[in-house]
Amino acid sequence: MPDLKTGLRDSASAFGLTTAEFDEVVLRLGREPNAVEAGVFGALWSEHCGYKNSRPLLRQLPTQGPAVLQGPGENAGVVDIGEGLGVAFKMESHNHPSAVEPVQGAATGVGGILRDIFAMGARPFAVLDSLRFGELTSPRSRHLLSGVVAGIASYGNAVGVPTVGGEVEVNACFEENPLVNVMALGLLRHSDLQRGTVGEVGNRLLYVGSRTGRDGLGGAVFASADLSVASEADRPAVQVGDPFMEKSLLEACLEAYARDLVAGVQDMGAAGLASSVAEMAHRAGKGVDLDLDAVPRREAGMTPLEVMLSESQERMMLTARPGREEELLALFAHYGLEAAWVGVVRDHGELRLLVGGDVVAAMPVAALNQPPEYVREGREDDIVVAARQRDLAEFPAVDDPAGALLTLLAAPTIASKEPVYRRYDHQVMTNTVVLPGAADAAVMRVKGTGLGVAATVDCNSRYVYLSPRLGAAHAVAEAARNLSCVGAEPLGVTDNLNFGNPTDPGVYHQLSEAVQGIREACLALGTPVTGGNVSLYNQYVEGDVTRAVHPTPTIGMVGVLRDVSHRATQGLKRRGDVLLLLGAGAPSLGASELLFRHHGVEAGTPPELDLRAEAAVQRVVRRLIAGGACDTAHDVSTGGLAVCLAEMAMTGGMGLTASAPAMTGHEAGRDVALFGESSARIVVAVVPEDVKTVLDACREDGVPAIRLGASAGDRFRLVVQGREDSAIDVAVEEMLAAWRATFEGALG
Amino acid sequence: MRPTTNKGIAVVSFPGSNCDDDARHALQSVLGAPVRMVWHDETDLSGYLAVVLPGGFSFGDYLRGGALAAQSPVMAAVRDFARGGGPVLGICNGFQVLTEAGLLPGQLARNTSLGFVCRDVHLKVERSAAPFTTRTQVGTVLRLPVAHGEGAYFAADETLDRLEGEGLVAFRYCDASGAVVPEANVNGAARSIAGIVNARGNVMGMMPHPERAVEPLLGYGDGNLVLGSLLDQVMAAAA
Numbered sequence: 008m009p010d011l012k013t014g015l016r017d018s019a020s021a022f023g024l025t026t027a028e029f030d031e032v033v034l035r036l037g038r039e040p041n042a043v044e045a046g047v048f049g050a051l052w053s054e055h056c057g058y059k060n061s062r063p064l065l066r067q068l069p070t071q072g073p074a075v076l077q078g079p080g081e082n083a084g085v086v087d088i089g090e091g092l093g094v095a096f097k098m099e100s101h102n103h104p105s106a107v108e109p110v111q112g113a114a115t116g117v118g119g120i121l122r123d124i125f126a127m128g129a130r131p132f133a134v135l136d137s138l139r140f141g142e143l144t145s146p147r148s149r150h151l152l153s154g155v156v157a158g159i160a161s162y163g164n165a166v167g168v169p170t171v172g173g174e175v176e177v178n179a180c181f182e183e184n185p186l187v188n189v190m191a192l193g194l195l196r197h198s199d200l201q202r203g204t205v206g207e208v209g210n211r212l213l214y215v216g217s218r219t220g221r222d223g224l225g226g227a228v229f230a231s232a233d234l235s236v237a238s239e240a241d242r243p244a245v246q247v248g249d250p251f252m253e254k255s256l257l258e259a260c261l262e263a264y265a266r267d268l269v270a271g272v273q274d275m276g277a278a279g280l281a282s283s284v285a286e287m288a289h290r291a292g293k294g295v296d297l298d299l300d301a302v303p304r305r306e307a308g309m310t311p312l313e314v315m316l317s318e319s320q321e322r323m324m325l326t327a328r329p330g331r332e333e334e335l336l337a338l339f340a341h342y343g344l345e346a347a348w349v350g351v352v353r354d355h356g357e358l359r360l361l362v363g364g365d366v367v368a369a370m371p372v373a374a375l376n377q378p379p380e381y382v383r384e385g386r387e388d389d390i391v392v393a394a395r396q397r398d399l400a401e402f403p404a405v406d407d408p409a410g411a412l413l414t415l416l417a418a419p420t421i422a423s424k425e426p427v428y429r430r431y432d433h434q435v436m437t438n439t440v441v442l443p444g445a446a447d448a449a450v451m452r453v454k455g456t457g458l459g460v461a462a463t464v465d466c467n468s469r470y471v472y473l474s475p476r477l478g479a480a481h482a483v484a485e486a487a488r489n490l491s492c493v494g495a496e497p498l499g500v501t502d503n504l505n506f507g508n509p510t511d512p513g514v515y516h517q518l519s520e521a522v523q524g525i526r527e528a529c530l531a532l533g534t535p536v537t538g539g540n541v542s543l544y545n546q547y548v549e550g551d552v553t554r555a556v557h558p559t560p561t562i563g564m565v566g567v568l569r570d571v572s573h574r575a576t577q578g579l580k581r582r583g584d585v586l587l588l589l590g591a592g593a594p595s596l597g598a599s600e601l602l603f604r605h606h607g608v609e610a611g612t613p614p615e616l617d618l619r620a621e622a623a624v625q626r627v628v629r630r631l632i633a634g635g636a637c638d639t640a641h642d643v644s645t646g647g648l649a650v651c652l653a654e655m656a657m658t659g660g661m662g663l664t665a666s667a668p669a670m671t672g673h674e675a676g677r678d679v680a681l682f683g684e685s686s687a688r689i690v691v692a693v694v695p696e697d698v699k700t701v702l703d704a705c706r707e708d709g710v711p712a713i714r715l716g717a718s719a720g721d722r723f724r725l726v727v728q729g730r731e732d733s734a735i736d737v738a739v740e741e742m743l744a745a746w747r748a749t750f751e752g753a754l755g
Numbered sequence: 756m757r758p759t760t761n762k763g764i765a766v767v768s769f770p771g772s773n774c775d776d777d778a779r780h781a782l783q784s785v786l787g788a789p790v791r792m793v794w795h796d797e798t799d800l801s802g803y804l805a806v807v808l809p810g811g812f813s814f815g816d817y818l819r820g821g822a823l824a825a826q827s828p829v830m831a832a833v834r835d836f837a838r839g840g841g842p843v844l845g846i847c848n849g850f851q852v853l854t855e856a857g858l859l860p861g862q863l864a865r866n867t868s869l870g871f872v873c874r875d876v877h878l879k880v881e882r883s884a885a886p887f888t889t890r891t892q893v894g895t896v897l898r899l900p901v902a903h904g905e906g907a908y909f910a911a912d913e914t915l916d917r918l919e920g921e922g923l924v925a926f927r928y929c930d931a932s933g934a935v936v937p938e939a940n941v942n943g944a945a946r947s948i949a950g951i952v953n954a955r956g957n958v959m960g961m962m963p964h965p966e967r968a969v970e971p972l973l974g975y976g977d978g979n980l981v982l983g984s985l986l987d988q989v990m991a992a993a994a
Binding site: 157160161164165166167249250251252254255342343428429430431432433434435436437439440442452454571572754 | 770771773774776777780781784810811812814815816817870871872873874900902904964966967970972973974
C-alpha cells in the first residue's frame with residue numbers, strides 16, 4: 008500500500024462524501040482511506056449508486072407476487088408472462104445529462120437501460136420514454152425537447168429496438184431541469200435468466216466493449232447534486248453514445264449466454280468499473296483482484312480513480328464460465344469487439360485494485376455496497392398546503408365549453424405527440440401490434456406464441472405536487488388502467504422517483520409520502536415493484552432561489568395479454584357503436600388540467616381514488632376485451648370526460664353524439680361533468696348487440712355503467728344532461744387541428 | 756437461374772444490421788421459404804435462390820448509410836451472384852448498400868425534413884415484372900411502412916431519364932388514391948422514386964419495408980405482394 012495521506016478528511020466533499028461519511032469509511036476500513044479508496048467510496052455511496060436517502064423508504068414497497076421472477080437488486084426486474092417466457096423491464100433517468108447536453112444525455116440514457124435489460128439475459132424489444140420539459144414557448148425548452156427526441160431516436164433506431172410509447176408533460180417547473188426517463192423491456196426464456204455475479208473463487212472477469220476514457224467522469228456524483236449555472240462546466244460528465252457498439256455488444260452477449268459461456272454479467276453504468284465489479288462481487292459474497300493495467304484505455308495518463316469511475320458507454324463486465332474462457336474471447340473477436348481479462352475472483356472479500364502488480368486500494372466489498380442510510384424529517388411546505396386547500400369556488404365556470412375543450416386539446420400534455428413518435432422507429436423487430444398514439448398502452452406480440460405484452464409509463468406530476476401520497480397512488484392506478492384499456496393484465500412495476508434535494512424537509516416529505524402512495528396502490532392492484540431508479544437533486548439553484556421540479560414518481564408498468572388477437576385501442580371504429588361509461592370515480596376539478604390551462608392555477612386536491620373501485624372497473628374491462636365484446640376503450644384521465652371522448656373521436660376519425668351525466672352539488676357542476684378528472688372511469692365503445700353483455704358484466708362485478716351515446720357522423724357533440732349551456736358541437740377536423748398543432752414546429 | 760444446390764434465400768447480416776431477423780421472420784416463419792442467415796464475411800453465395808440485404812444501420816451507418824457495408828467481403832459475392840442473374844433485394848439500408856456498391860445507380864440522401872421518419876406510405880407500382888413485382892399490376896397502390904433518415908433517392912437527371920425511359924422505376928410515393936403528388940413524397944426523393952431495379956431487372960432497391968408488412972396482426976398485407984412475387988419466382992426456379 009502507498010503511504011496513507013493524512014488530511015483527506017478535510018477534502019471529503021471533493022470525493023462526494025460528508026465528513027461524517029468519511030469517518031464512517033475510516034471505521035469500516037479500520038484505517039484512513041487513501042485518495043483512490045475515498046473516491047470509490049464517494050461514488051458508490053452517492054445517492055445515484057447507493058440510494059442512501061431512499062433505501063429505507065424503498066424497503067416499504069411490495070416486491071413479491073406470483074409473476075415476479077426477479078425482484079429489485081439486479082440489473083432489472085423480471086416478470087413471468089407464461090409459456091416459459093419472462094419480460095425483463097426497468098426504467099432509468101438521465102435528467103442532469105439531458106439538461107446540459109440533451110442529444111447525448113438522452114441517447115446514453117437509452118443505451119444504459121438497454122444494457123441493463125440484456126444483462127439479464129433478455130433481448131430488448133421495446134423502449135418507452137417519459138419526458139418533462141418547461142413550456143414550449145421557451146426557446147430553451149424547445150431546444151431540450153428537440154435534442155432529447157433526436158437523442159432517443161438516434162440511439163434506439165440504430166440499435167434496432169422500437170420506441171413504442173411514452174408521455175410528455177409540460178410545466179414551467181421543468182424549465183431548467185427536464186426529466187428524461189427511459190423504460191426498456193426485454194424478452195427471455197426463464198432458463199436464460201442471467202445474474203450480475205462473479206460466481207466462484209478462481210473465476211475470471213472479462214471486460215468487453217468500448218475502451219475506457221475520461222468521458223462521464225463523476226457522473227454518479229454529478230447526478231447527485233443540484234443543477235446550477237456551474238453545471239455547464241460539468242458537460243464533460245456527459246458521456247457520448249455509440250449505438251453501433253451497443254448493437255454488436257448486444258448480439259455478442261446474447262450469443263455468449265446461449266452457448267453457456269457466461270457465469271455472470273453486468274453493465275458498467277453509473278460509477279462504471281467500480282460499481283459493476285463491487286456489486287457483482289457483493290452478490291457472490293466474494294472478493295476480486297482487479298488489474299487496472301489490463302483495462303483498455305481510450306487515452307493515456309488516466310489515474311486509477313479515473314479508470315474506476317469513468318462512465319464511458321457500451322461496456323460490460325462478464326464472468327467467464329470456467330473452462331470456456333477461450334471460446335468467450337473468440338466470440339467477441341468474431342463480433343469485432345475488444346475484450347480483456349481484468350480480474351480474478353478471490354475469497355478475501357475485498358475489491359483490490361492492482362497497478363504494476365502493487366495493490367493501490369483495498370476495500371471490503373460489503374462496506375462499498377452498504378452505504379450509511381438516512382431517515383430524514385419531512386415537513387410539507389406551507390405553499391403546497393395553501394395551494395391544495397384553495398377554495399375552487401372562486402373560479403367562474405368557463406364561458407365557452409367548446410373553446411375550453413379546444414384549449415385543453417392543444418395543451419402540450421394532452422396534444423398529439425405524433426411529431427415526436429414519427430422520429431422513432433416503432434416497428435423494427437416486427438412485433439408492434441398497437442402503435443404509438445393508438446391506445447392507452449403499447450402492445451407487442453410475442454413471436455411463436457399467442458401472447459401480447461403491453462407497457463405504459465405514467466405520472467401526473469401536478470397530482471403528486473398537490474398531494475404526494477394520493478398523487479403517486481394515482482400514477483400507479485392510471486398505469487394499471489391504461490394496461491387494462493388494451494386488455495392486458497398488469498404484472499409488475501418499475502418506478503423512477505424524480506425528486507428534488509432530499510435534505511430539504513419539503514422534498515423529503517414528498518418522497519416519503521409518494522413511496523407510501525405507490526405502496527398502497529401496488530398492494531391494492533396486485534402489481535409488485537420489481538425495480539427502479541431514484542433521481543434526487545432535480546432542482547435548479549441560482550443564488551438564493553431554488554426551483555424544484557414537481558415531484559415525479561414515474562410509474563412504468565408491464566402487462567400480458569393471453570391472446571393478443573383480443574385487444575382494444577382508443578379510436579372509434581364503426582359509426583353506430585354505443586358509448587358506455589364504466590366505473591364509479593367521482594370527477595373533480597381539483598388539480599385538473601382545466602384549472603391549469605384555463606384558469607392558470609395548480610390548486611386543489613386531486614380526485615379521490617377508491618382503489619377497490621379502480622380494481623373492479625379495470626377487471627371488468629379486461630374481461631370484456633378478452634371475451635371479444637369490446638375492441639374500443641379509453642380511460643378518463645387528464646382533461647376529463649370531454650377530452651377522453653374527443654381523443655376517441657380524433658383517433659378514430661369519426662364523430663359522436665353523447666350526453667354526460669350531470670353533477671349535482673357543485674357550483675360549477677357543468678365544468679366538473681365535462682372536464683373533471685377522476686380515477687376508476689373507462690369509456691368503452693361496443694356494437695349495439697354487445698351492450699347487454701357489457702351491462703351484465705358490470706352488474707355482476709358491481710361496476711356502475713352509464714350509456715353516454717353513440718359514434719356518429721363527423722362532428723363531436725357532447726352535452727351535460729339538463730344543461731343546455733354546456734353543449735359542445737365541433738367538427739372533428741377542427742379538434743384535430745388544435746390537437747396536432749402544438750408539437751408541429753416545436754421540434755427543430 | 757439454376758442453383759446447383761438449393762440453399763434457400765440468403766439474408767445477409769452486417770454488423771449493425773437490425774432488420775435481418777425481421778426479413779428472416781417474414782420470409783421463413785410467415786411465407787414458408789427456406790432462409791439462411793449469412794454473415795458479412797461470407798465470400799461465396801453460389802447455390803442460393805436469392806439474396807436479401809436487410810435494413811438497419813450497418814456498421815452504424817457511420818460515414819454514410821451503407822458506405823462501409825459496401826466494402827464488406829460479402830459484397831463481392833453479391834456482385835457475382837447478381838452478375839449470374841440471381842435476384843438481389845435491398846431494403847432500406849440494403850438499398851443504400853446497393854447504391855454504395857455500384858449495383859444500382861444513384862444515391863440515398865438525407866431526408867429533406869432532415870429528420871428520421873417512421874410512418875406508413877403509399878406506393879404506386881410502376882413496373883410489374885419478374886422477379887419482384889409479378890403479383891402486382893402497374894398502377895397498383897401498396898401501403899407499406901418506412902423508417903429512415905437517409906432515404907431521398909437522388910441521381911443525375913440523365914440517370915433519372917434513363918431509369919424512367921427503360922422502365923426501371925419500380926415504385927413511386929403516392930397518395931392513397933395512387934396520385935404521385937409532392938405531399939406524398941415522404942423524404943423528398945427525386946421524381947418521388949421509392950424503388951428501382953438495375954438494367955437487367957434482377958437487382959432491386961426500395962426504401963419502404965415489405966418485410967414489416969406481411970401479417971394482418973401487425974396491420975399490413977401488401978408486403979406479400981413484393982416478397983411473394985420474389986418467392987413465386989425463386990421457388991418455381993428451384994422446383
